[in-house]
Amino acid sequence: xxxxxxxxxxxxxxxxxxxxxxxxxxxxxxxxxxxxxxxxxxxxxxxxxxxxxxxxxxxxxxxxxxxxxxxxxxxxxxxxxxxxxxxxxxxxxxxxxxxxxxxxxxxxxxxxxxxxxxxxxxxxxxxxxxxxxxxxxxxxxxxx
Numbered sequence: 001x002x003x004x005x006x007x008x009x010x011x012x013x014x015x016x017x018x019x020x021x022x023x024x025x026x027x028x029x030x031x032x033x034x035x036x037x038x039x040x041x042x043x044x045x046x047x048x049x050x051x052x053x054x055x056x057x058x059x060x061x062x063x064x065x066x067x068x069x070x071x072x073x074x075x076x077x078x079x080x081x082x083x084x085x086x087x088x089x090x091x092x093x094x095x096x097x098x099x100x101x102x103x104x105x106x107x108x109x110x111x112x113x114x115x116x117x118x119x120x121x122x123x124x125x126x127x128x129x130x131x132x133x134x135x136x137x138x139x140x141x142x143x144x
Contacts, residue, residue: 007132010040014047020138024122026099028110031126036134037108038080040126044106045076057108058082061093075103081112090116 001020005013021027029037038056045054049067057063057080065076077098084090090113098105099116110117125137 001138003136003138004129005040005134005136007039010043011047013040013136014043017044017138018047021122021140024120024140025102025104026117026121027104027106027124028117028121029106029108029124029126030110032128035126035128037126040124040134040136041078041106041108045078048074048076048104050076054078056080062095062098075101077101077103077105079105079107081107081109084112087113087115 003013003016029041031037038054042054045052045065045067048069050065051067052065054065055063057078061080061084063078065078067074067076079095079098081090081095084093084095090096095107095113096116099107107113107117110121110123123139125139127135127137129135
C-alpha cells in the first residue's frame with residue numbers, strides 16, 4: 001500500500017498503518033537521511049500508547065519503549081543500525097535479541113543487517129515529496 005503523508009496527518013497515518021499491518025512485529029524502515037523515519041516511528045509509538053520520550057537511537061543504537069495493551073505491558077524496540085559497521089558490532093549491540101523478542105521492533109537502516117530479516121518483515125519505504133510530505137510504501141508478505 002502507498003500513502004501520501006503530510007506532517008499534519010501523522011496521527012491519521014498511524015491509525016491506518018496499524019490497521020494495515022495488523023499483528024505484524026518486525027518493521028524495516030528504508031529512507032535517506034532526513035526522510036522522516038524517526039518522525040513516523042514516533043507517531044506509530046504514540047498511537048500504541050507509548051508515554052516514554054521517543055527519540056532517534058542513532059547513538060544509543062537501541063531504544064526501548066513501553067505501552068499497555070489489554071492491561072498487559074508490552075515493549076517496542078526502536079533500532080538504528082546506521083553507525084554499526086560489522087556483523088560483530090550488530091550482535092554485540094543486542095540487535096538479534098530485539099528482532100527475535102516477539103515484541104514490536106522498528107529497524108532503521110535495515111540494510112546493515114539483512115541476515116536478521118525474513119518473510120515476516122514488513123518493509124516501510126519513505127520518500128520525500130517535499131519539505132512536509134512523504135510517500136510511504138508498506139510491503140508485507142501479502143502486499144508487495
